[in-house]
Amino acid sequence: MKPISQSVMVHPADFQGGSLEVPGDKSISHRIAMLAGLASGVSQVRNYLQAEDCINTLRAMEALGARSSFSENGDLEIHGTGGKILEPVGPLNLGNSGTGMRLLAGLMSGLPVSVEMTGDASLCSRPMGRIKAPLEKMGATIELTGERGCAPIRVKGGHLKAIDYVLPVASAQVKSCVLFAGLFAEGTTTVTEPVATRDHTERLMKAMGLPLTVDGLKISIQGFGSKGLNLMARPWMAPGDFSSAAYWMAAAAIKPGAKVTIRNVGLNARRTALLDVLKRMGAEVKIQRTSSSADAEVFGDITVKGQLLKGTEIGGGEIPNLIDEIPIIAVVGALAEGRTVIRDAAELRVKESDRIAVMAANLRLFGVNVEEKPDGMEIVGPTDLKAPSNVNSFGDHRIAMSMAILALQADQPVCINNVACVETSYPGFWDDMKRLGVNVE
Ligand code: S3P
Numbered sequence: 001m002k003p004i005s006q007s008v009m010v011h012p013a014d015f016q017g018g019s020l021e022v023p024g025d026k027s028i029s030h031r032i033a034m035l036a037g038l039a040s041g042v043s044q045v046r047n048y049l050q051a052e053d054c055i056n057t058l059r060a061m062e063a064l065g066a067r068s069s070f071s072e073n074g075d076l077e078i079h080g081t082g083g084k085i086l087e088p089v090g091p092l093n094l095g096n097s098g099t100g101m102r103l104l105a106g107l108m109s110g111l112p113v114s115v116e117m118t119g120d121a122s123l124c125s126r127p128m129g130r131i132k133a134p135l136e137k138m139g140a141t142i143e144l145t146g147e148r149g150c151a152p153i154r155v156k157g158g159h160l161k162a163i164d165y166v167l168p169v170a171s172a173q174v175k176s177c178v179l180f181a182g183l184f185a186e187g188t189t190t191v192t193e194p195v196a197t198r199d200h201t202e203r204l205m206k207a208m209g210l211p212l213t214v215d216g217l218k219i220s221i222q223g224f225g226s227k228g229l230n231l232m233a234r235p236w237m238a239p240g241d242f243s244s245a246a247y248w249m250a251a252a253a254i255k256p257g258a259k260v261t262i263r264n265v266g267l268n269a270r271r272t273a274l275l276d277v278l279k280r281m282g283a284e285v286k287i288q289r290t291s292s293s294a295d296a297e298v299f300g301d302i303t304v305k306g307q308l309l310k311g312t313e314i315g316g317g318e319i320p321n322l323i324d325e326i327p328i329i330a331v332v333g334a335l336a337e338g339r340t341v342i343r344d345a346a347e348l349r350v351k352e353s354d355r356i357a358v359m360a361a362n363l364r365l366f367g368v369n370v371e372e373k374p375d376g377m378e379i380v381g382p383t384d385l386k387a388p389s390n391v392n393s394f395g396d397h398r399i400a401m402s403m404a405i406l407a408l409q410a411d412q413p414v415c416i417n418n419v420a421c422v423e424t425s426y427p428g429f430w431d432d433m434k435r436l437g438v439n440v441e
Pocket of ligand 1: 197324
């Protein structure tokens with residue numbers, strides 16, 4: 001195993017770009033592990049994200065009785081439980097992953113098991129009351145044993161009844177948690193979203209032939225109930241993760257003349273609002289779809305060319321569609337001419353770190369004019385970036401990678417501390433940065 005450095009030094013670069021593929025989609029990989037782990041038979045999975053977060057979800061499914069193995073070329077084989085569920089021994093550790101913990105809580109609620117799930121300090125400080133409420137309405141027992149309604153979480157699952165649930169927050173994780181529980185419930189569970197969020201769970205469940213229907217913002221799943229779950233294994237493919245590709249798109253967008261092509265990356269319309277933002281700011285964006293209508297998810301090649309950019313406003317229904325890209329959008333805003341305003345994004349305060357506070361503080365270290373707001377920030381650019389000697393990721397992978405892209409435009413090398421977290425979503429990030437011509441130590 002390669003050692004993981006805690007700090008990297010990124011040298012400013014005359015970034016010209018290039019062409020690459022990024023690792024598999026994190027959201028999709030979690031869901032594939034869960035669905036294939038429940039199915040009868042063997043599922044072959046291409047491009048599963050071999051990063052800590054998704055490996056932890058795979059391990060949790062193994063604790064329930066599934067088996068899995070990676071071949072040398074990275075393909076994954078999952079032998080599903082087919083209904084032969086084991087009661088996990090000891091607590092399951094989901095590491096840094098909110099998606100893993102929240103979606104698995106839904107799945108475990110439908111099973112006759114009593115299980116404890118825990119995670120790292122960041123995960124154990126994130127709100128879990130948002131999943132406890134619907135799961136208890138369905139009949140599960142959910143205990144939050146951490147401080148202030150946080151993990152560790154104890155789930156005692158069993159017979160669930162269907163519910164109609166209106167989500168109080170726009171969250172694909174909460175929606176998916178209820179849909180996974182709904183799979184096991186007696187009757188039809190309906191979830192209504194306040195605004196559209198990523199729909200990977202819906203797409204993958206439909207691809208398995210499950211009775212799931214979507215009517216605007218209402219999603220309904222007919223549960224198996226006392227009949228018992230009946231899911232068949234099928235082949236899966238995770239396209240490249242759009243949120244990982246976003247760093248290279250931003251690196252090209254902020255450098256006039258640079259050009260990046262990311263091949264075979266997910267183009268799910270609920271994930272790609274960053275492309276609209278980059279276009280509004282003045283970057284050139286081209287998309288070529290390579291998936292076919294038989295694929296559960298849309299994917300293709302994205303090319304971004306850098307130009308002199310101008311500020312833009314981001315808010316409302318666009319937010320869930322670019323929620324994980326806001327740190328890197330703030331970086332782009334710092335280099336664009338004029339005001340970039342991000343609002344309606346208070347959810348960022350309960351991600352892997354408080355991304356509003358951390359981004360505002362880190363941008364200031366580079367001399368950026370940024371004002372923190374309760375639900376976002378305002379940035380006035382362009383900035384003549386002054387490199388701080390050190391900047392901290394606060395253990396948040398998206399902050400670490402955003403800082404690395406900002407450092408490319410600084411006047412001196414920047415040491416980014418606490419970067420082991422990048423392994424949770426993008427193993428190979430620093431190697432890809434080197435491949436694109438940047439000096440990284
Ligand atoms: C995710 C949904 C989003 C996102 C997270 C992954 C998912 O969280 O920020 O990185 O896979 O469903 P919320 O739905 O809680 O906003």
